[in-house]
Amino acid sequence: MNIKPIVGALLSATVLGISAPAFADTELKVYISSQHQPQVWRKVLDQFEAANPGTKVTIETGGNTSEAQAQYLNTIMSAKDSSLDVLILDVIRPAQFAAAGWTSPFAGKDMSVYLPAYAEANTVDGKVVALPAFADSMFLYYRKDLLEKHGVQPPKTWDELKAAVKKINGAENNPDLQGLSFQGKAIEGAVCTFLLPYWSQGKNLVDNGKLTFDKDAAVKSLKLWKSFVDEGVSKKNIAEVATDDTRKEFQAGNVVFAVNWSYAWAQSQSKDSAVAGKVGVTRLPAVTGGESATCLGGWEWGVSSYSKNQDAAKKLVEYLSSKDASKYMAANGSLLPTYASLYQDEDVLKAAPWFADAKQVVETAKPRPVTPRYNEVSEVIRTTVNAVLAGVTTPEDGAAQIEARLRRILR
Amino acid sequence: MTTQTIATSDRIEKAQPGWVKLLDMSDRALAVLLLTPAAVLLTLIIVYPVLRLGYTSFFSLSLTSGLPAEFVGFENYQLMFTDPVFWETTWNTVLITLITVPGALIVGMALALLANLPFGVQWPVRLSLLIPWALPLSFAGLIFAWFFHSEYGVVNDVLARFGIEGVIWFNSPNLAFAAICLTIIWKTSSFMALIILAGLQTIPRSLYEAADVDGAGRIRQFFEITLPLLKPAIVVALIFRTITALQTFDIPYMMTGGGPGTSTSTLAMYIHQNTVSFLDLGYGSALAVVMFALSMCVTAVYLRIIRTKE
Numbered sequence: 001m002n003i004k005p006i007v008g009a010l011l012s013a014t015v016l017g018i019s020a021p022a023f024a025d026t027e028l029k030v031y032i033s034s035q036h037q038p039q040v041w042r043k044v045l046d047q048f049e050a051a052n053p054g055t056k057v058t059i060e061t062g063g064n065t066s067e068a069q070a071q072y073l074n075t076i077m078s079a080k081d082s083s084l085d086v087l088i089l090d091v092i093r094p095a096q097f098a099a100a101g102w103t104s105p106f107a108g109k110d111m112s113v114y115l116p117a118y119a120e121a122n123t124v125d126g127k128v129v130a131l132p133a134f135a136d137s138m139f140l141y142y143r144k145d146l147l148e149k150h151g152v153q154p155p156k157t158w159d160e161l162k163a164a165v166k167k168i169n170g171a172e173n174n175p176d177l178q179g180l181s182f183q184g185k186a187i188e189g190a191v192c193t194f195l196l197p198y199w200s201q202g203k204n205l206v207d208n209g210k211l212t213f214d215k216d217a218a219v220k221s222l223k224l225w226k227s228f229v230d231e232g233v234s235k236k237n238i239a240e241v242a243t244d245d246t247r248k249e250f251q252a253g254n255v256v257f258a259v260n261w262s263y264a265w266a267q268s269q270s271k272d273s274a275v276a277g278k279v280g281v282t283r284l285p286a287v288t289g290g291e292s293a294t295c296l297g298g299w300e301w302g303v304s305s306y307s308k309n310q311d312a313a314k315k316l317v318e319y320l321s322s323k324d325a326s327k328y329m330a331a332n333g334s335l336l337p338t339y340a341s342l343y344q345d346e347d348v349l350k351a352a353p354w355f356a357d358a359k360q361v362v363e364t365a366k367p368r369p370v371t372p373r374y375n376e377v378s379e380v381i382r383t384t385v386n387a388v389l390a391g392v393t394t395p396e397d398g399a400a401q402i403e404a405r406l407r408r409i410l411r
Numbered sequence: 412m413t414t415q416t417i418a419t420s421d422r423i424e425k426a427q428p429g430w431v432k433l434l435d436m437s438d439r440a441l442a443v444l445l446l447t448p449a450a451v452l453l454t455l456i457i458v459y460p461v462l463r464l465g466y467t468s469f470f471s472l473s474l475t476s477g478l479p480a481e482f483v484g485f486e487n488y489q490l491m492f493t494d495p496v497f498w499e500t501t502w503n504t505v506l507i508t509l510i511t512v513p514g515a516l517i518v519g520m521a522l523a524l525l526a527n528l529p530f531g532v533q534w535p536v537r538l539s540l541l542i543p544w545a546l547p548l549s550f551a552g553l554i555f556a557w558f559f560h561s562e563y564g565v566v567n568d569v570l571a572r573f574g575i576e577g578v579i580w581f582n583s584p585n586l587a588f589a590a591i592c593l594t595i596i597w598k599t600s601s602f603m604a605l606i607i608l609a610g611l612q613t614i615p616r617s618l619y620e621a622a623d624v625d626g627a628g629r630i631r632q633f634f635e636i637t638l639p640l641l642k643p644a645i646v647v648a649l650i651f652r653t654i655t656a657l658q659t660f661d662i663p664y665m666m667t668g669g670g671p672g673t674s675t676s677t678l679a680m681y682i683h684q685n686t687v688s689f690l691d692l693g694y695g696s697a698l699a700v701v702m703f704a705l706s707m708c709v710t711a712v713y714l715r716i717i718r719t720k721e
Contacts, residue, residue, distance in 0.1 A: 070688065071687050071688055074687055074688065074690060075687060078474060078690065096475050099474075099475050099476065100474045100477070100690070101477070185668075185670075186668055186669070186670050186671075186672075236561075236579055236582070237579045239579075239581070239582050239671055240560070240579070240581055240582070372476065372477065373689070375475075375688045375690075376689050379684070379689075383669070383672050383673055384672065386672060387670070387671050387672030387673075387674070389671075390581075390582040390583070390670070390671035390672070392583070392584055392671045392672050392674060393672060
């Protein structure tokens with residue numbers, strides 16, 4: 001047997017293998033949340049690759065909720081794993097990532113180009129720890145066609161919403177039609193569920209890192225949500241409903257009103273949506289006598305401090321956070337822009353006309369408490385909301401538990 | 412032939428004093444040599460982490476604080492006593508163990524006796540025993556989460572066909588707990604059945620034939636022959652099952668996420684939450700030490716039982 005060709009092949013393979021890195025591209029891996037349309041972000045990455053020959057970007061996704069993604073990233077980052085270069089982070093996480101030293105700061109970055117809320121959310125102790133990916137807040141989605149048919153105006157208060165549902169459901173007489181869908185499962189969205197009516201009463205949860213818990217307002221908030229279940233406005237298994245369940249139910253035409261983030265718009269207008277062209281979006285109702293309040297959402301791009309390609313990763317994040325990328329994602333993925341001027345942009349408004357009024361809502365949206373221990377704060381609130389909606393805990397006990405447990409965390 | 416054998420054994424006996432000692436020594440050396448890699452591996456992946464866990468449990472170490480680790484003595488353990496969630500999750504874990512271990516034993520025993528019947532074709536029976544066991548825990552959890560879903564689930568659908576109104580399983584702590592226990596029993600009884608089946612097949616048929624001759628009935632045969640001879644297999648199955656029951660994580664995590672509230676959360680889930688979500692490694696380690704101690708106690712009790720049996 002002649003082994004020369006084999007040896008030759010092996011040798012040349014080795015030579016190629018050794019020499020390959022010399023010409024190789026810089027390879028970057030970006031972690032993107034699966035619920036934020038990685039396929040649309042891919043197009044933005046393609047544009048970046050075209051503008052930066054020699055750089056190759058791949059996407060990693062995983063987990064379908066903010067908590068699942070946080071757990072995954074916590075594992076990766078606490079192991080000081082260098083496999084991810086760029087990470088997308090929920091707006092509530094930069095403080096935690098900064099405290100753990102997991103993201104590389106952007107020295108000298110001018111944050112005034114962004115909406116003020118996002119300049120603030122990404123600056124921790126005077127350092128820019130991440131750059132905004134997109135803005136978001138919660139809105140009230142409603143069935144324009146049903147409201148018009150029954151002569152109902154979009155509700156300004158939660159009580160008006162209840163009355164509207166009773167009127168519409170009474171006339172429609174469709175047992176599959178649910179009045180209001182919101183998030184009752186013990187997920188991040190349930191934190192906002194609790195805070196919406198709480199804030200609407202003019203109360204704050206945290207002021208300057210100190211807990212300013214108002215028990216009466218908390219009881220009132222929990223009672224309001226429970227009353228939607230008890231009065232048949234929302235379905236009885238609302239404690240099982242997560243954010244994307246709300247989106248799917250609404251899209252299937254089974255819901256009159258829904259509390260959701262901006263991403264639900266693009267899908268509600270898609271070809272396979274039962275409600276395309278029948279959807280209205282407006283600001284969330286207030287408690288009677290209060291002001292409308294909404295939860296500040298949005299996600300941020302961070303560079304892993306363990307990335308071996310710091311400069312290339314920062315360049316990519318600057319691009320992903322640029323006005324062009326923001327505009328592309330607004331027009332193609334209905335992700336709200338982080339630049340004020342894009343809310344008046346023609347191309348953006350053609351895709352999502354309601355963005356014209358959305359800027360004001362985002363600008364008045366309230367941030368959830370900013371603390372490195374946010375995961376604990378969140379867990380306390382969401383499990384209590386879940387327990388109250390399932391009827392396991394009374395609103396009074398629930399509020400007392402939230403207060404007692406938050407006091408331990410936010411000392 | 413015979414003489415040759417004797418001669419050979421004679422020669423060995425004669426050579427024994429010097430030979431065997433040498434052989435013995437090199438055997439021992441060989442044994443040490445062969446065991447070293449396994450010992451090193453075990454030290455690296457079990458002994459070191461366990462010791463490290465115990466060490467960390469005496470520190471205040473939270474990655475969210477931005478502070479370096481600080482020695483706090485037994486503070487993490489003291490914190491546990493006043494932590495209602497710790498007691499709730501520990502109680503849930505104990506309850507799951509007390510319900511699902513005997514549950515899986517009874518169902519597993521029945522399945523093993525069934526599979527041991529002289530079927531014409533054996534493989535479909537064995538295969539159906541293997542499938543639940545081979546399924547990853549989290550898959551089983553996801554599948555049953557859908558089964559018990561109040562709107563789309565097959566359980567409520569079947570109930571409706573019998574004219575019973577479906578319930579919202581995951582809205583009630585008791586129903587959610589029941590659903591979790593049913594799933595765990597379904598998932599783990601096949602493992603019990605496999606071990607018991609192996610035990611059943613070691614029981615000689617002649618014992619039953621003799622019992623038949625003596626006029627013992629089927630039930631008497633089960634209690635006098637099958638059960639006593641199965642005891643070693645059952646104890647082994649119980650040890651494995653109890654330890655995994657104390658570590659229950661995947662199925663409740665996938666089915667309820669611990670809800671409603673924290674009513675179906677287990678100790679393993681609470682450890683995971685403290686370490687992976689809250690990044691409180693000190694407290695999480697202390698909780699893990701408690702779970703480790705709990706598992707060791709249970710194992711010790713079982714080993715005791717085996718020893719007294721012998």
